[in-house]
Amino acid sequence: LEGKRLVHAHGYRSDEQLNLLRLAEEFGFRVGTLQHGLEAFKFAPEIAKHGAGVSIFIDSWSYKLEGYDATPYNAYMLWKAGVNVSINSDSNERMRRLNLDAAKAMKYGGVPEQDALKMITLNPAIQLGIGNRTGSIDQDKDADIVIWSEHPFSPYAHPEITMIEGVVYFDRKADIERRGLLAKEREELEKLDINKAPGSGGAAPRIPTERVRGDIGHIEDSDIDDHD
Known part of the structure; x- marks a missing residue:
């Protein structure tokens, strides 16, 4: 509320994220990015007007209820509306291939090459407030x-x-x-x-030995601290 922090809000559905933008404008704070934003294309003009960015999955849709209406054209429609778009993944495996995810923004809608590259380089840096450094x-x-x-x-x-x-x-x-x-x-x-x-030529295998595993029945009363 003092304007010292940007809000990075995780969500999927358009109604919940649009309500957040309206709440931010009512109370005078700024949303830095909408994370995931699978339905962000539905209210792209409102996002651009607020000045928020969106950090999206490039081509995940219909894999659960919240993502049923998602589309791989999300990045293109947001970019066309003037929104600062970045591409992310929750997966360590997918995170290593964001270069290929950025290329999909060219395939689905035709985002220009340089703008697609910015979605995994400069745009996320700007969203995090470090675009002047990296x-x-x-x-x-x-x-x-x-x-x-x-x-x-x-x-x-x-x-x-x-x-x-x-x-x-x-x-x-x-x-x-x-x-x-x-x-x-x-x-x-x-x-x-x-x-x-x-x-x-190696040593003989070691014979397994029984490991005694204690349970509560083997604990003496004196071993239990009185915490009353």
Whole structure:
């Protein structure tokens, strides 16, 4: 209410998220983003008027009741209405492939290539209030950069180098070399007697022993603290 915080509101249905915008305008606070927003296309003009962004799943629909009316054209319709759109995922697996999700914004509706790329780079940075630091390549920014083997919208593309604040955190060439060293180390460890299978020079297997598992019936009264 003091204007010191942006609201990032999770939701699916248009009625609940539209009511939130109306509530924000009534009480004078600002919604930064509507998260998920599977039905945001239904009230895109109201979102644009409020100045909120929307962070969406690009092509998840009809997988549960709240997503029954969702459409892969959501990103396009929001973009066309002038809304700042970003693409996200709740899945660690899908999160690694947001470059391909951004490409789907071009397929479903025809979002221009640069605007589709912004949906996973600059737009989310702006929504989080850090667009002056990251999200694009520019002077005095943090240099959070991925160098791809080819166009990032290609299903055959893979990261060659990843940098965070200018520091290299991943180098594919170095990673491939390291894989060879780890494979060699594993091979050497497997040759040790302790790691050999029984009958091939290794130690005899250990005989399992019974583990006593206590239960409440074995606890003496004196072992129970009196908390009364």
